[in-house]
Amino acid sequence: MDQKVVNTISYYINSVDSVDYNNIIVEMLKEIQKIEGYISGEVIEYISKNMYLKISFIEGVIKRNKSLKDKLCKTIILCTGPRCMKKGSYEMLKLIEKDYSHFKLETKNCFRDCGKGPNLSIDDRIYNGIDCNNIKKILG
Ligand code: FES
Numbered sequence: 001m002d003q004k005v006v007n008t009i010s011y012y013i014n015s016v017d018s019v020d021y022n023n024i025i026v027e028m029l030k031e032i033q034k035i036e037g038y039i040s041g042e043v044i045e046y047i048s049k050n051m052y053l054k055i056s057f058i059e060g061v062i063k064r065n066k067s068l069k070d071k072l073c074k075t076i077i078l079c080t081g082p083r084c085m086k087k088g089s090y091e092m093l094k095l096i097e098k099d100y101s102h103f104k105l106e107t108k109n110c111f112r113d114c115g116k117g118p119n120l121s122i123d124d125r126i127y128n129g130i131d132c133n134n135i136k137k138i139l140g
Contacts, residue, residue, distance in 0.1 A: 001042055004035050009043075013051055025053075025061050029068050038102050039068065074103050074139075077121045081110035084117035088131055092118060095132050100139055 012028040028047075033039055039062060048055045062068045076096060080089050096105050111119040116128035120135075127138060 002035060005032050008032055009047060026065050040102055041104055074123050076103050077106045077108050079111045079117060079119040080107040083114040084119060087118045089118045091132055092135055
């Protein structure tokens with residue numbers, strides 16, 4: 001984790017009594033977003049551990065705040081089963097690892113929908129027929 005992010009969290013931990021608690025979390029998350037461009041699962045876990053907050057509380061704050069909502073770390077599950085691999089999953093795996101490392105990436109052997117592959121899911125929504133071009137449109 002970036003040292004600036006750690007310093008930012010430390011600063012807000014020390015000033016948590018002085019201002020409205022919810023607003024201070026939002027301000028802290030906005031600063032982290034400015035530094036890293038997004039709020040990763042690692043950051044959420046770190047805040048949770050060091051500020052004694054439930055992860056679900058922090059995620060709730062992010063979801064309620066429009067300027068933070070789209071920056072939540074997403075979980076991508078990519079099919080790396082044999083039929084999807086033949087259709088380009090490997091290239092997408094390399095692209096996601098390189099350009100979208102801030103997303104949590106998992107792989108699955110088969111989505112049982114091979115005819116529509118390559119398949120992947122993002123936060124439980126399944127996308128079929130994905131390639132390296134349209135994955136950029138989906139992930140931004
Ligand atoms: S191999 Fe990808 S859905 Fe079956």
